[in-house]
Amino acid sequence: MxxxxxxxxxxxxxxxxxxxxxxxxxxxxxxxxxxxxxxxxxxxxxxxxxxxxxxxxxxxxxxxxxxAGQYWTWYGNSLTITVTTIILSLFFSSLVGYALAVYDFKGKNLFFTCVLFILMIPFEILMLPLFQLMIDTALVDTYMAVILPSVVAPIAVFFFRQYALGLPKELMDAARMDGSTEYGIFFKIMLPLMTPSLAAMAILQGLGAWNNFLWPLIVLRSNTLFTLPLGLSTLLTPYGNNYDVLIAGSVMTIVPIIILFIFFQRYFVAGLTVGGVKG
Structure with missing residues (x-):
């Protein structure tokens, strides 16, 4: 029964x-x-x-x-920005999050509090000072203007910090006794252990960079530098709407996200679960 x-x-x-x-x-x-x-x-x-x-x-x-030659230019721009954002964000954010988790230094708690505080601030409030910074550094209408604000994302730093809190500290002590440097410990021992968190954040950061519309709209001027969301939006004008091409182009934009998830999906749930409960 x-x-x-x-x-x-x-x-x-x-x-x-x-x-x-x-x-x-x-x-x-x-x-x-x-x-x-x-x-x-x-x-x-x-x-x-x-x-x-x-x-x-x-x-x-x-x-x-x-x-639609311009479409593939936009596609290439989005791929370049997304891949670069993922690589740089994972590298720098994991370094910061790891340092906040395993090292004790002056101002550590204050720094982590600032990370949490920035997490609570809507991006719309940060847009104006960020845009002024892009103007001052002459980065407007460049790839770097789109990429740099996401290189050390607060959510990624917080996520990696929470995950790194659960890493076995005994491995670090053993590596130090064997003469390994701190960078060697991170890249050769700890980073491989953080693979699930890296995969989970790669998907989240990739989705954010690929679908980002507002910030590229603000900092990009040249049509040849437009990302896919920006480029597809130009197909809708007061003089004509190419809905057929727009929809077909939108379907094609889903392909990289599906590929990204297929590659990292086996780590995704594990990374989110462990990273969310540690600490």
């Missing part, structure tokens, strides 16, 4: 998760179907799950791959 109850309970839970998954996937499926429709159908019926097989075609994607 108990076995039947357990099987029934598992079946109900699986059905609930299936329904939740379908609801979550509804916008994505609708967007995918809309990307194969001509613009006339989109204007007439909008984005929905209903479709006529005879009207579906690859014209939108054909246009993107053959004629």
């Amino acid at each position: 108990n076995l039947k109850k357990n099987v029934l309970l598992k079946l109900i839970i699986n059905l609930c998760f299936l329904v939740i998954s379908l609801v979550a996937l509804f916008p994505l499926i609708s967007l995918l179907l809309a990307s194969f429709r001509p613009s006339t159908q989109l204007m007439r019926n909008g984005i929905s799950l209903t479709f006529d097989l005879s009207e579906l075609n690859l014209n939108n994607y054909s246009y993107i791959f053959s004629q």
